[in-house]
Structure formats: structure tokens, C-alpha cells
Amino acid sequence: MTERIPSRPYAAITGVGGYIPPNRRSNTDLEQFCETSDEWIIKRTGIKERRILDENLATSDMAVKAIQDLAKQYNKDLRDVDALIVATSTPDMPMPATANIILEKLGLTNVWAFDVNAACSGFLYALDMASSLVETQRYKNVLVVGADNISTYVDLKDRSTNILFGDGAGVIWLEPSIEGGVMDAYLRSNGAGREFLKIEAGGSLYPIDSNLPVNDNRFLKQDGKTVFKHAVQSMSDACNTVLQRNNLKIEDINWLIPHQANQRIIDAVGRSLNIPEDRALSNIEYLGNTIAATIPLCIWQNIKKLNTGDLVMLTAFGAGFSWGASLFKWMI
Known part of the structure; x- marks a missing residue:
């Protein structure tokens, strides 16, 4: 470590x-x-x-x-x-x-x-x-x-x-x-995912003009299959990188808290890391994907499961693409 x-x-x-x-x-x-x-x-x-x-x-x-x-x-x-x-x-x-x-x-x-x-x-x-x-x-x-x-x-x-x-x-x-x-934390990003997950309107490239009719480029757009593939690979790789450089194995991790994008993604990342299902926390069933709020909300709703000294791995993937993993010891 x-x-x-x-x-x-x-x-x-x-x-x-x-x-x-x-x-x-x-x-x-x-x-x-x-x-x-x-x-x-x-x-x-x-x-x-x-x-x-x-x-x-x-x-x-x-x-x-x-x-x-x-x-x-x-x-x-x-x-x-x-x-x-x-x-x-x-x-x-x-x-x-x-x-x-x-x-x-x-x-x-x-x-x-x-x-x-x-x-x-x-x-x-x-x-x-x-x-x-x-x-x-x-x-x-x-x-x-x-x-x-x-x-x-x-x-x-x-x-x-x-x-x-x-x-x-x-x-x-x-x-x-x-x-x-x-x-520890391992965080990365690139511009390769720009076309696969985006909200175009509202910035300096596509400003919203109140004199024009509403265009659907103000809505969130996603290519689900592409995002799914990259999300599983990137989140798994990030977690493994953090484990390796801290001389840890997945068995040392008490809890995995992934970004709550889709239960199928959560399950796929868990299988890739070979962590038991009951140690990968999820609250997506009744909240859906709340973007940047998913991980802190998942901690908040599962806090009674965490014990002082537990090692917790966080991982996420989002537009950009952006992705990463973080490791911390729970001290409450």
C-alpha cells in the first residue's frame, strides 16, 4: 500500500x-x-x-x-x-x-x-x-x-x-x-466521446436564441451502446489501476460504489472486477441516473452498511468521455 x-x-x-x-x-x-x-x-x-x-x-x-x-x-x-x-x-x-x-x-x-x-x-x-x-x-x-x-x-x-x-x-x-x-485517485478524460453523449445548446457554439423556435439540440442525446461499452471498460480499468498501484486486490475492497448509470453497467463492472454482487452498492432502482449526484447519494443511502476502517472504491464514467476511480478509508 x-x-x-x-x-x-x-x-x-x-x-x-x-x-x-x-x-x-x-x-x-x-x-x-x-x-x-x-x-x-x-x-x-x-x-x-x-x-x-x-x-x-x-x-x-x-x-x-x-x-x-x-x-x-x-x-x-x-x-x-x-x-x-x-x-x-x-x-x-x-x-x-x-x-x-x-x-x-x-x-x-x-x-x-x-x-x-x-x-x-x-x-x-x-x-x-x-x-x-x-x-x-x-x-x-x-x-x-x-x-x-x-x-x-x-x-x-x-x-x-x-x-x-x-x-x-x-x-x-x-x-x-x-x-x-x-x-488515491486515477482520473482521465478525452474528447473521443463528444458525439455519443452531449447537450449541444446553451454554450458559445450553439447559444440559445429566444427569437428562434425551440430546437431539440437543447436535449440530452446519448448513443447507449457506445456509452455502455466504453463505460464498462473504462471503469474496470480505472479500478484495477488504483488497486495495482496501492498493492491491493479486489478482496481487500469492502465496498464498490459505481456511478449509477444503468444497473446492467453496474453489474458488468462488478463481474469484470470479480467483486461479489452484495459488495457493489446500488440505489438506481428508485432514483435513476442523477449524473454527478449518484455516488454521494449512494453513499448517503447506504451509510449504515459502512464500518469504520472499510476500504471503499468509487468509479464513474461520463460525457467527454471522462472516467476514473477513487479509493478511500471510511473513517466515520
Whole structure:
């Protein structure tokens, strides 16, 4: 296992929070919009329903609820927060950063806050950045949020996407520990997946013009077969890389928490790594794919299964393509 320099602390997770909207969109609901069925959706994705945020609310509202949940559950004083990193592909607006909006809603000032957009890998990217802040001792208390209001970008007539995606927000609190925490991360990206998973409109290349009729390029588009193949291979390879360079075997890992993209992808990654099914955590059945929120929400909903000292492997794959894996020791 990689040795840690004594003078450099670990970044340990000391709190977890989450929020899921109360509104549900079931498979039966989707039958009204396109040719599909509950049986077909469950067989292909493992999803029975997904949560949908109210139209008058935004990503920041879910993030605020998740942070407040963490603060209440772990008796944390939000005034201690030094930095806030928000992983999201669905910011409230192009600028300012959603992280800034969250601070204003929480009444926090003098906090270093910014957004990270790495799609479904965003939480892992933000976690690695936040860990570095704590390890260098420049910041002591860092919040890492994964939040997405992706239903806003889903075409209800497109069954390649409407069956998968839902809304939600999860958050963790990081602070220094000499005993354990985030141990390693392997994160990569390229531009090879640009055409296979994307939302075109809204940026500088395809700005939204209010004088023009709504075009379907504002909706999320996905080539499911291509994404599936690359996701399984990339997530498996990333996990194996982290295992190898930390002199670990899959038997040493207590829990695998993959990005909740599709139950078939989760199962395929588990088989590739040869980890028992009951050690690969999943909550996709009733939440769907919440983009950057899937991993923190999965931790939040399965927290009673985790024991102090457990080794946990996280892995994700998203648009870009972007992918990676992270390893940490659970210290709560």
C-alpha cells in the first residue's frame, strides 16, 4: 500500500448529506409519452422510478437541502466551511457559478467556491481536487457537492434518455485526519466521446436564441451502446489501476460504489472486477441516473452498511468521455 508522508494528513469524509425531490416519475408515467413499458425499462436499466425537481426550483436548491441535511445529521457548523466545490452539468445559469449561489442561500461569506463540470464523473473530479486542498493544509473544512437537475434536459419522447435520468443532490464534508481518508485517485478524460453523449445548446457554439423556435439540440442525446461499452471498460480499468498501484486486490475492497448509470453497467463492472454482487452498492432502482449526484447519494443511502476502517472504491464514467476511480478509508 502507498505510504503517506507523515507531515501530510489524509482528507477524511466526516459527514454525508443528501436530497431527493419528492416528485416521482414512474415507468408507467413514461408509457404516456413514448412506446415503452415498465417491464422493458426494468430489464434494460433496473430502474423503476426517478425523482423530478419542481419547475420553479434549480440545482442550487437541491444542493442547499443536501448541505443542510449533512449539517443537521452530523452537528456541523457551516460557518466552519473554507471551500465549496460543486460538481454539476446543470448549473442554475452560465454565470455565476452555482457554488456561489449556494453560498448566498446558506448565508455564507468568504468561502472559496466554484463549479466543476465533468458530467457523470464530476463528483470524483471534485473529490480529488478537494482532497488536495485538505492534504496541503491550505483548507481545513471542504464541502464537495454532486448535484444535477438533469430532467430539465430530457426529451420525454426520447426513450433512450427519458428512462434513465432523474434529479438529486449529495454532499460530503472533508477535513484532515492522520488516521485515514482518501488514499488515491486515477482520473482521465478525452474528447473521443463528444458525439455519443452531449447537450449541444446553451454554450458559445450553439447559444440559445429566444427569437428562434425551440430546437431539440437543447436535449440530452446519448448513443447507449457506445456509452455502455466504453463505460464498462473504462471503469474496470480505472479500478484495477488504483488497486495495482496501492498493492491491493479486489478482496481487500469492502465496498464498490459505481456511478449509477444503468444497473446492467453496474453489474458488468462488478463481474469484470470479480467483486461479489452484495459488495457493489446500488440505489438506481428508485432514483435513476442523477449524473454527478449518484455516488454521494449512494453513499448517503447506504451509510449504515459502512464500518469504520472499510476500504471503499468509487468509479464513474461520463460525457467527454471522462472516467476514473477513487479509493478511500471510511473513517466515520
